[in-house]
Amino acid sequence: MTEPKAKVLFLATVYTHLAAFHLPFMQLLQEKGCEVHAAASPAEGGKEEVEAIGVGCWDIPFARSPYSPRNLKAFRELRRLLETHRFALIHVHTPVAAFLGRYLARVTGQGPVLYTAHGFHFYKGAPLRNWLIYCTAERLAARWTDGLIVINQEDYQNACRLGFKPGRNLFYVPGVGVELDRFGPSGLPPEKSVRAELGLAPEDIVVTCVAEMSRDKNHGLLLAAWKELASHHSSCHLILVGTGELLSRWQKRVEAERIPRVHFLGYRRDVPQILRESDVAVLTSRREGLPRSLMEAMAAGLPMVATDVRGNRDLVEHGRTGFLVKLGDVKGLADALERLIKDRELRETLGGAGREKVTAFSLDRIMKKMEAIYARFLSGVAG
Numbered sequence: 001m002t003e004p005k006a007k008v009l010f011l012a013t014v015y016t017h018l019a020a021f022h023l024p025f026m027q028l029l030q031e032k033g034c035e036v037h038a039a040a041s042p043a044e045g046g047k048e049e050v051e052a053i054g055v056g057c058w059d060i061p062f063a064r065s066p067y068s069p070r071n072l073k074a075f076r077e078l079r080r081l082l083e084t085h086r087f088a089l090i091h092v093h094t095p096v097a098a099f100l101g102r103y104l105a106r107v108t109g110q111g112p113v114l115y116t117a118h119g120f121h122f123y124k125g126a127p128l129r130n131w132l133i134y135c136t137a138e139r140l141a142a143r144w145t146d147g148l149i150v151i152n153q154e155d156y157q158n159a160c161r162l163g164f165k166p167g168r169n170l171f172y173v174p175g176v177g178v179e180l181d182r183f184g185p186s187g188l189p190p191e192k193s194v195r196a197e198l199g200l201a202p203e204d205i206v207v208t209c210v211a212e213m214s215r216d217k218n219h220g221l222l223l224a225a226w227k228e229l230a231s232h233h234s235s236c237h238l239i240l241v242g243t244g245e246l247l248s249r250w251q252k253r254v255e256a257e258r259i260p261r262v263h264f265l266g267y268r269r270d271v272p273q274i275l276r277e278s279d280v281a282v283l284t285s286r287r288e289g290l291p292r293s294l295m296e297a298m299a300a301g302l303p304m305v306a307t308d309v310r311g312n313r314d315l316v317e318h319g320r321t322g323f324l325v326k327l328g329d330v331k332g333l334a335d336a337l338e339r340l341i342k343d344r345e346l347r348e349t350l351g352g353a354g355r356e357k358v359t360a361f362s363l364d365r366i367m368k369k370m371e372a373i374y375a376r377f378l379s380g381v382a383g
Contacts, residue, residue, distance in 0.1 A: 005035040006088035006378055010055075011078075011101040012038075013062040013094040015046035021118075021176040021292075022093070024363060025370055026055055032374070034088075039081060040097065041074075062097050066133070075100055082108040089114065089378055095121060099137055102144035112146040112377040116173075119289025120155050123310050125327075126287070138162055147377055151175050151290040154310040171373055174314070175290040177363030182272045183299035194270070194277050198237070198263055205236040205341045208278040208302075210271055210293040211285070213244030218307070218327075221284045223250060225333035227259045229341075236341050237261045239278065241268050275300035279347055280340045286327065288312050290361075298358035303350035305336045315361075321354035 008029050012018050018026075018038055026036045030053070038050050039058040051057050060078050063070040074096075082104050088111040092098040098115050105113045121134035139162055142148075148164050149171045150156045156172050164170035200206065207226075211217040219240070226238050240250070243266050254262045268274060275281070281297030281304045288311030295315065297304055304322030306312040316322045323336040340347050359365075 005033055007085065008034045008036050008378075009085075009087040009090045010036065010038045011090060011092045011097050012040045013064055013097040014044045015040040015042055015050055015057070016044045017046070017094055019046035019049040023049065023053055024177070024367060025091075026050075027053055028367060028371060029374060030054065032371075034378075037085075037087070039078065060097075062100075064094075064096065066096055066099075066137075071096060071100065075104070079104050079108070082110060087111055089374070091116065093118060095134065095137075099141050102141050106144040113144065114147045114149060114373070114377060115141075115145050116149040116151070117155055117159070117289070118151060119287065119311060120150075120158055122158070123154060123287060125309070145169070147171065147373065149173050149373065152288075152311045152314045155289075171369075173366060173369045173373070174361050175292060175295060175366065177366030178292060178295040178299050178358065178361055179363050180299050180359065183275060183296060183301075185276070194239075194274050198239075200237055201235070203235065205233075205280070206239060206278045207236060207280045207282055207337060207341070208239040208241065208274060208297075209282045209284070210241040210274075210296070211283060212242050213240075213247040213250060215246065216286050217242075217244075218284045218286045219246065219250050220253075221307075221328065221330065221333060222282060223253060223257075223259060223262070224330045225337065226262065227257060228330065229334045229337055230260045233338070233341055237263060239263045239265060239274065241265045241271060241274060243267045271296065272300070275302060278302055280305065280337065281322075282306065282333075282337065283312060284333065285309060285312065290314055295358055295361050298354035298361075301351040301355045303340055303347050304354060305333065305340065315357075317353075317357070320350065321357055322350055 010018055010022055029036050037056040039060045041062045042059050047057055058081050060074050061070050062074045090105050090110055091114045092101040093116050102113050122131045142162050147169050148159055150159050159170050251264055275297055281302040283294055283306045285307055287309055290311045294304055304316050306316045307327050308324040316324050318324045325332040325336055
């Protein structure tokens with residue numbers, strides 16, 4: 001008689017998160033013989049990409065805000081799902097889904113629960129409100145968490161303070177991994193290049209930011225620095241890749257303030273090619289977990305300029321792989337970008353060091369770490 005497959009559930013607030021970061025890990029478990037399911041809200045898309053790899057999807061109407069009344073309905077529907085299915089392992093992500101999922105997994109008698117914190121909402125410099133709400137929630141949910149995975153050093157220290165024990169139920173895994181091979185030479189003819197699309201000359205310097213247009217990504221700081229910088233560097237261009245709720249706001253600001261040579265590219269599937277044709281990467285976030293956009297820039301051999309916040313500082317070594325600047329420091333950001341715009345040799349030196357460092361964050365290495373963690377929590381568990 002064939003032994004039933006172990007059923008594994010990936011749980012997140014929205015499918016877009018699972019589609020963007022977790023498909024390789026779902027496929028890993030499928031290759032190990034598991035039956036993989038996913039539960040999330042389809043409101044932002046992404047469900048088709050998850051279903052395309054043979055994952056069974058369950059729509060749960062989560063809202064990103066912990067205060068939304070929609071989460072009451074999500075709670076009821078997730079409880080119904082967990083009362084009718086038993087999963088050998090549940091891997092939860094994102095604050096709302098992770099909190100509700102851990103509680104309901106415990107009360108419905110599920111198998112072990114893993115939680116990947118993609119950046120705690122409480123961190124050095126966070127508002128007091130974040131510490132009161134999110135840190136308190138994590139202290140409460142710790143009792144329902146069999147294994148916690150963190151992706152940066154600051155969260156690792158905070159997890160220890162929450163009572164998690166390294167090697168027993170606390171694991172450091174540096175991000176979701178980057179496919180290094182995707183950022184090598186492409187062989188794309190010049191007429192098909194992004195520079196040709198934008199009408200840029202070969203000698204123009206391209207600074208690129210790949211980030212969602214949201215408050216956390218803090219494009220206002222970048223535009224303020226660019227306005228100062230671009231006024232005396234006529235051959236430099238700023239490419240902004242990404243979409244989001246603040247896109248129109250930043251477009252209107254660029255137009256109103258006549259900030260020169262800013263290109264809004266929106267959502268793109270050719271990010272590796274854009275980075276290959278760039279000279280510098282920049283990220284001005286207020287907070288991060290461990291930004292894949294910076295890892296991808298490192299893989300493309302770019303020097304980086306980033307705000308000195310959790311996650312960014314795990315990747316950017318000041319003066320070795322790029323430069324870190326303080327939040328709100330418009331002049332410091334402009335000066336750091338200017339150094340790289342003016343000095344090709346410095347760009348190549350820092351970019352080479354970043355490409356060397358990012359090998360530790362490769363998808364292959366992350367997959368091996370996750371395979372070991374999954375094996376640990378699935379061992380001896382019935383399907």
